[in-house]
Amino acid sequence: MAEARRAAVLGSPIAHSLSPVLHRAAYRELGLGDWSYDRFEVEEAALPAFVDGLGASWAGLSLTMPLKRAVIPLLDEVTATAASVEAVNTVVFTADGRRVGDNTDIPGMIAAMRERGVEKVESAAVLGAGATASSALAALSLICTGPVTAYVRSAARAQEMRGWGERLGVDVRTADWAEAAGAFDAPLVIATTPAGTTDALAAAVPDAPGTLFDVLYEPWPTPLATAWQSRGGAVVGGLDLLVHQAVLQVEQMTGSSPAPLAAMREAGERALASR
Known part of the structure; x- marks a missing residue:
């Protein structure tokens, strides 16, 4: 009989996380009946003891705020992708006991956009x-x-973004939030702000806009996404990102590829609809 394996998502707050829904759907589809995936409320200060206390049955962890940077000193290896943004959202425990950190948000974003035709x-x-x-x-x-x-x-945030641009090789220019409606002239707009922040911008969406990638998934659709679609623009949503990054996590933690994207998305949509 195969050894039962464990995985979980950690963060604070964590009760809202859809990760258990997505990962458990993947396990069912992959026939991994002996695998379990849970959620744990873990603050930054408690993370080292939590990770050190995990036994050999653990395959991996998903990490959300505020742990994506705090976990880095606890790892044996960090991938170049995760190091590029100093953020780890995935930890895989290898057969020889090593802790490897990765960031699946970045390739998950690219996969979500590619699915909507943005190459x-x-x-x-x-x-x-x-x-x-x-x-x-x-x-x-x-x-x-x-x-x-x-x-x-703020000027401090502008400086941060220019700094990230230099580090990542992106020509980043900054503008004040008061001019945010000017963003809609771009062929691709990525909204990364908390719920409600972009609501006032919905009225400024032009006819025939490009593609909007709104990283929120609850509440959904956002007023901005609704206005965007009503004016003929393509929209990529936060659930798209969540599912694509989870697909990569499942593949890394279980060694099974490809992970069942459609089943995971359907499970996420059902869970959101029931809230």
Whole structure:
């Protein structure tokens, strides 16, 4: 009989996380009946003891805020992708006991956009300047051939985004949030801000806009996404990102590939609809 394996998502707050729904759906589809996936409320200060206390049955961890940077000193290896943004959302425990950290948000973003037909763009705009914005810049470094304009609320945030641009090889230009409607001229707009932040911009969406990637999945659709679609634009949503990054996590943790994208998305949609 195969050894039962464990995985989980850690963070704070964590009760809202859809990761258990997505990973368990994958296990069912892959026939991994002896695998389990849970969620644990873990603050940054408690993370070292939690990780050190995990036994040999553990295959991997998913990490959300505020743990994506805090976990790095606890790892034996960090992939180049994760190091590029100093953020780890995936830890895999290898057969020889090593802890390997990766970031599946970045390739997950690229896969979600590719699914909607976005392969390359000549320019882009990013709304916001938090951790998700740096991941967006990392994704854009691979698909955007020209400048990226980041719309931010402070000079400090503008400096941060320009710094990430230099590090990632992206020509980042910054503009004040008050001018954020100017973002809609770009062929690709990535909204990385918390719920409600972009609601007031919905009225400024032009006819025939390009592609909007709104990283929120709850509440969905956002007013911005609704306005975008009503004016003929393509929309990539936060559930698309969540599912694509989870697909990569499942593949890394279980060694089974490809992970069942359609079944995972369906499970996520059902879970959101029932909330």
